[in-house]
Amino acid sequence: MKFSLATWNINSVRSRLNLVKRFLQTYQPDILCLQEIKCANGSFPSEMFHSIGYNHIELNGQKAYHGVATISRMPIERVEARDFNGSGEARHIAVRVAPGEADNLVVHNFYVPAGGDVPDEKANPKFAQKLDYLRAMSRWSGGHSRKDTGRLILVGDLNVAPLETDVWSHKQLLKVVSHTPIEVDHMEELRRSHDWIDVMRQHIPPEENLFTWWSYRARDWRASNRGRRLDHIWMTPALDRTATSLRVIEEARDWEKPSDHIPVLAEFDLSQE
DNA sequence: ATGGCTTACAAAGTAAGA
Numbered sequence: 001m002k003f004s005l006a007t008w009n010i011n012s013v014r015s016r017l018n019l020v021k022r023f024l025q026t027y028q029p030d031i032l033c034l035q036e037i038k039c040a041n042g043s044f045p046s047e048m049f050h051s052i053g054y055n056h057i058e059l060n061g062q063k064a065y066h067g068v069a070t071i072s073r074m075p076i077e078r079v080e081a082r083d084f085n086g087s088g089e090a091r092h093i094a095v096r097v098a099p100g101e102a103d104n105l106v107v108h109n110f111y112v113p114a115g116g117d118v119p120d121e122k123a124n125p126k127f128a129q130k131l132d133y134l135r136a137m138s139r140w141s142g143g144h145s146r147k148d149t150g151r152l153i154l155v156g157d158l159n160v161a162p163l164e165t166d167v168w169s170h171k172q173l174l175k176v177v178s179h180t181p182i183e184v185d186h187m188e189e190l191r192r193s194h195d196w197i198d199v200m201r202q203h204i205p206p207e208e209n210l211f212t213w214w215s216y217r218a219r220d221w222r223a224s225n226r227g228r229r230l231d232h233i234w235m236t237p238a239l240d241r242t243a244t245s246l247r248v249i250e251e252a253r254d255w256e257k258p259s260d261h262i263p264v265l266a267e268f269d270l271s272q273e
Numbered sequence: 274a275t276g277g278c279t280t281a282c283a284a285a286g287t288a289a290g291a
Contacts, residue, residue, distance in 0.1 A: 011290085012280060036290085038281065064281050065289080114291050126289095159291075176275070178291060215291075216278040226275070230291080260279080260290085 001103045001270045003030040003074060007155040007231055008252075009111070009213075009261035013037040013069065017045050019255050024052060027249065029265055030074050031097065035111040035157045037067040044069065062090035068109045068156070070095045079106055084136040085129060089113075103151075103270045105239070110137075110156035119180045127177060130159070134186040142193035151270075154196060154234040157261065160187045163201070165209050166229035178228055196234040199266055203246035213261045214253060221253060233266050244269045 006029040010016050013034060024032065032054070037044065041061040049057055054071050060081035061067040067090045070076065079094040091111045098104045113133050116126030141154075160183045164170035173179040191198070204210050211227025218224045235243060245267040252262045 015280070036280095114289080116289090117291080172275085176291080213291075215275065217274085217276045219274095219277075224274095228291080257279090 001098055001101065002268065003097065004265060004267045005029060005031040005033070005107065005153065005155070005233070006249075006263045006265040007033045007035070007109070007157075007233060008263035009035040009157040009231060009259060011036050011038070011259040011261065014039055014043070014045055016257065016259060017048055019252070019258065021048055021052065022255065023249070023252060023263055024049075024054065027247075027263070027265055031070065031072045031076070031107065033107065033109040033155050034069045034071065035067075035109070037061055037069050038064060039067060058093055058095050060090040060093040066090050066111055068093050068111050070107065070109050072097070074098060076107075082140070084140065085113075085133045087129065091133070105151035105153060105270075108152065108154045108156075110154065110158060112137075112157065112159045114159050115177045115183070117177060119175060119177050119182070130177075131182065131186055134160075134183070134190055138186075138190045138193045141190060141196070150236070151238045152194070152236040153239070153268075155232065155264075157230055158187065158232045159230050160184065161228040161230055162187050163206055163229075165206060166211070168209070168211070168226040168228070173228075178230060191234070195237050197237065197240060197243075199233040199235055199243045200229070200246055200248075200264065202243060204248075210248065212248060212264055216260050231261055231264055233264060235268075239268070239270075242268045242270050 056072040077099040115130035118124040121128040212231040214221040
């Protein structure tokens, strides 16, 4: 089986429906994982997706905040939508791709809490919630590895930029939420819990700057280029060597009324296993 | 000058993003 998969924090799917359509028609991913759809399931604009051949939609939405959606033109089957930190917030959905086929696999779509402004668990409950969420993911992922050595893909806005080259200035961001050492440690603990492979860095050398988010506040995002890599595509070791290409769709940051995140697109060929 | 903007909202200012 071959398929392509994209992840994109859309920052409101309803206000950017035309951009989602443009992306799908231009890049034709088989599966699209959206985060921050910012709508309840009943308000999700399914018609547009159906009209261009994306007939399979699995939602974990929430009014106004957060929310994730996994959309596909291949058959998918809902596995679960888990509340990792008991907050009641919609931040995860898992689907099985190609259910019933021998090379089926599960795609986990995540929106990890941003964590607020102050990188201090005692002073800032949102930062504590973010670290709790990452720890809960590690427990889940570690438990998973003991009983299941299967094919898993984990994508989404993980809201942590782990490498020095994942931010515009390692030194200036050491105390900025998303790149603090404690967050990077939590992310590395999660990665190690199932020996997850960082697909983006498998294709783009770690020496090279790699960003997927640029603030709305820059006058010219490309000129100042103060970006961070907050969005990720990971796979389990069972899928090693199956990720055949990786693209970071920077042009989407220049589209009219853009999201502050850009899409990341990967291709997989399971006959490479 | 990493918040300068942008979103949702029982709609004007508030909360949130990162």
